[in-house]
Amino acid sequence: MLILSRKIGESLIINDEVKIIVVNATERQVTLGIEAPKEVPVHREEVYHEIKNTT
Numbered sequence: 001m002l003i004l005s006r007k008i009g010e011s012l013i014i015n016d017e018v019k020i021i022v023v024n025a026t027e028r029q030v031t032l033g034i035e036a037p038k039e040v041p042v043h044r045e046e047v048y049h050e051i052k053n054t055t
Helices: 045-054
Strands: 011-014 018-025 030-035
Touching: none
Parallel strands: none
Antiparallel strands: 011 018, 018 030
């Protein structure tokens, strides 16, 4: 697992096409913005597992 520290407004790029931006951060929660092509599915982990379990 890669662990990175980012501040609000900073981002990281995955595979030249997915950008994850730290929008807000508090002591208990981080809000992320995700820019990805339409054909790249983006789900919360629990939703991803639910989708996988129903197919």
